[in-house]
Amino acid sequence: MGGNYPIRIQSMTTVDTMDTKGSVEQSIRMIESGSEYIRITAPSMKEAQNLQTIKNELRRKGYNAPLIADIHFTPNAAELAARIVEKVRINPGNYADKKKFETIDYTDATYEAELQRIRERFTPLVKICKEYGTAMRIGTNHGSLSDRILSRYGDTPLGMVESALEFLRICEDMNYYDIVISMKASNTQVMVQAYRLLVQKLLEENLKPYPLHLGVTEAGEGEDGRIKSAVGIGALLEDGLGDTIRVSLTEDPEFEAPVAKLLADRYLKRAGHKEIKPITTIPINPYQYFRRKTQEVNNIGGSNVPRVISDLSRLNDIQLTDLKAIGHFYLPLLDKWSMNDLGSDYIYTGNNKVPFMLPNGVKEILNHAAWLKAEDKQNTYPLYMVSEFTADAERHKALNFLRLELKELTTSLIAELKQSATTVLVIDTNNLHAMPEQRRLFFELLKNELTNPVIILRKYPEMEEEKLQLYSATDCGALLIDGLGDGILLSAELVNVRDKEEHLKLIKNFNNISFGILQAARTRMSKTEYISCPSCGRTLFDLQETTAMIRKRTDHLKGIKIGIMGCIVNGPGEMADADYGYVGVGKGKIALYRGQNVIKKAVPSEHAVDELIELIREDGNWLEPSVQEYN
Numbered sequence: 001m002g003g004n005y006p007i008r009i010q011s012m013t014t015v016d017t018m019d020t021k022g023s024v025e026q027s028i029r030m031i032e033s034g035s036e037y038i039r040i041t042a043p044s045m046k047e048a049q050n051l052q053t054i055k056n057e058l059r060r061k062g063y064n065a066p067l068i069a070d071i072h073f074t075p076n077a078a079e080l081a082a083r084i085v086e087k088v089r090i091n092p093g094n095y096a097d098k099k100k101f102e103t104i105d106y107t108d109a110t111y112e113a114e115l116q117r118i119r120e121r122f123t124p125l126v127k128i129c130k131e132y133g134t135a136m137r138i139g140t141n142h143g144s145l146s147d148r149i150l151s152r153y154g155d156t157p158l159g160m161v162e163s164a165l166e167f168l169r170i171c172e173d174m175n176y177y178d179i180v181i182s183m184k185a186s187n188t189q190v191m192v193q194a195y196r197l198l199v200q201k202l203l204e205e206n207l208k209p210y211p212l213h214l215g216v217t218e219a220g221e222g223e224d225g226r227i228k229s230a231v232g233i234g235a236l237l238e239d240g241l242g243d244t245i246r247v248s249l250t251e252d253p254e255f256e257a258p259v260a261k262l263l264a265d266r267y268l269k270r271a272g273h274k275e276i277k278p279i280t281t282i283p284i285n286p287y288q289y290f291r292r293k294t295q296e297v298n299n300i301g302g303s304n305v306p307r308v309i310s311d312l313s314r315l316n317d318i319q320l321t322d323l324k325a326i327g328h329f330y331l332p333l334l335d336k337w338s339m340n341d342l343g344s345d346y347i348y349t350g351n352n353k354v355p356f357m358l359p360n361g362v363k364e365i366l367n368h369a370a371w372l373k374a375e376d377k378q379n380t381y382p383l384y385m386v387s388e389f390t391a392d393a394e395r396h397k398a399l400n401f402l403r404l405e406l407k408e409l410t411t412s413l414i415a416e417l418k419q420s421a422t423t424v425l426v427i428d429t430n431n432l433h434a435m436p437e438q439r440r441l442f443f444e445l446l447k448n449e450l451t452n453p454v455i456i457l458r459k460y461p462e463m464e465e466e467k468l469q470l471y472s473a474t475d476c477g478a479l480l481i482d483g484l485g486d487g488i489l490l491s492a493e494l495v496n497v498r499d500k501e502e503h504l505k506l507i508k509n510f511n512n513i514s515f516g517i518l519q520a521a522r523t524r525m526s527k528t529e530y531i532s533c534p535s536c537g538r539t540l541f542d543l544q545e546t547t548a549m550i551r552k553r554t555d556h557l558k559g560i561k562i563g564i565m566g567c568i569v570n571g572p573g574e575m576a577d578a579d580y581g582y583v584g585v586g587k588g589k590i591a592l593y594r595g596q597n598v599i600k601k602a603v604p605s606e607h608a609v610d611e612l613i614e615l616i617r618e619d620g621n622w623l624e625p626s627v628q629e630y631n
């Protein structure tokens with residue numbers, strides 16, 4: 001791993017480590033689906049010991065994928081596992097510390113004494129790793145930082161980095177370098193900032209450029225899980241950071257590797273892309289989220305949430321019912337419109353003006369020439385190409401869209417845009433290395449102090465749905481997490497659409513993905529967020545089934561975050577971001593959390609979802625689901 005090796009794909013088993021047969025069978029399924037390393041939890045000595053049996057069995061069957069022991073809290077299990085498997089993952093937040101959720105004021109001397117204590121606890125493991133040639137991952141998790149780190153650095157990317165560096169410095173002192181580092185978080189902004197800061201600190205301290213293991217923790221399942229993973233992991237891969245990936249999904253682990261592989265394989269053909277002019281200074285802070293300051297144009301930019309524009313330009317003969325695909329529903333009996341949480345804000349219809357009144361404040365964008373011919377020029381908005389824009393054409397009084405690429409942003413256009421308070425840019429790219437070219441365009445805007453809002457336009461040729469989710473989430477999400485972008489337009493212009501049904505399906509897909517990306521980048525919350533762990537040998541209930549059950553009853557609670565965690569050992573820390581938590585505490589027993597506080601300690605699992613809803617209701621956050629007659 002690392003150096004010039006390909007980006008390695010890995011995944012983690014979910015069956016009990018003491019279930020040798022189950023672990024071996026699951027590992028084989030994972031290897032066959034593309035996982036190059038297999039991680040297995042070793043919560044105590046007996047599981048660490050059983051790794052030997054699992055390894056023997058896998059090798060006997062001809063499977064040679066390196067095994068990784070996953071350790072939390074138990075140095076003795078780590079020391080045993082390091083003699084058996086190829087790599088040991090330790091969590092610096094809990095290797096030498098027990099979590100008491102205490103804020104302690106450390107003096108420099110008491111802090112130093114703590115570091116000394118860690119050194120004593122950790123040194124034996126490093127010695128064993130050196131002796132056995134075992135690699136190590138120093139795996140920081142945002143959700144499980146030690147009380148010591150939290151007291152000094154807070155719940156920050158810097159705290160995450162420092163947490164790993166405390167252990168890394170000990171390794172280097174002992175001349176042990178077979179290390180990979182991770183900075184995982186379920187918050188994609190924090191995760192990306194932490195990895196970047198880690199790389200910076202390694203450079204500053206003259207430490208080695210260790211390989212990075214990338215992952216977004218508790219990403220969830222299905223489309224949301226894939227989009228969230230791609231936003232975080234993809235953003236870093238685009239910048240050449242990342243040597244191994246695990247995509248954590250609340251699904252069977254053999255579904256993780258193919259997703260990770262799609263993310264990684266995208267870079268096999270990236271070399272040789274059209275050159276992007278280098279920069280000497282970065283006009284954004286890569287370690288902290290700030291949204292680019294823009295002037296508000298209509299309801300775009302300023303402090304408005306990023307907008308979703310749906311591309312209907314190739315849809316001939318648009319009917320009322322077609323808008324269902326973009327979250328707007330015509331109810332014929334009531335002669336009214338209704339919308340769901342994923343109702344698109346604007347539609348781009350190109351040359352095909354819709355022949356009916358649009359619902360719920362949806363606004364229509366037409367190509368400039370079609371707009372000139374439209375009867376109602378007031379309530380539709382023109383989209384210009386650069387040549388049309390600079391030809392002194394007629395403009396809308398309030399809102400105009402200008403589509404451009406980086407190379408079209410000339411000095412004279414910059415001067416013109418400075419005078420134009422009504423122009424929103426729709427930025428396009430044809431560079432294979434698309435996100436960085438679009439980012440470069442943002443940098444030019446910042447450098448020239450242009451405050452026009454920007455819609456990120458991305459177009460993809462025909463591809464399978466999962467790939468589309470991952471690519472678009474990487475490309476748009478990587479910009480949004482840096483505060484760049486005031487909206488998304490996923491364009492269908494490169495897709496060969498065969499019939500209307502297929503076309504509407506694609507439009508619906510684009511719409512859902514756009515909202516998903518905005519949510520995953522934490523720039524617009526339009527649905528309930530589930531922070532569910534991927535499950536492992538510690539899991540105390542069926543995570544997939546429970547997540548599906550909770551989701552079914554709560555997925556209309558827009559903006560609320562619910563953590564669903566398999567065990568009390570790591571669960572509460574890992575769901576640091578959630579408003580409510582559902583955590584396994586024993587067989588058939590669930591603890592319910594409000595934020596980080598446990599409210600009910602051991603609810604029988606058959607009542608736990610009802611009690612969770614009761615808790616949400618008590619806080620005034622519950623809404624009765626509306627009857628969706630238009631579905």
Ligand code: SF4
Pocket residue numbers: 533534535536537538539540565566567568569570571574
């Ligand atoms: S929170 Fe989930 S994945 Fe993490 S240790 Fe517990 S059961 Fe395993």
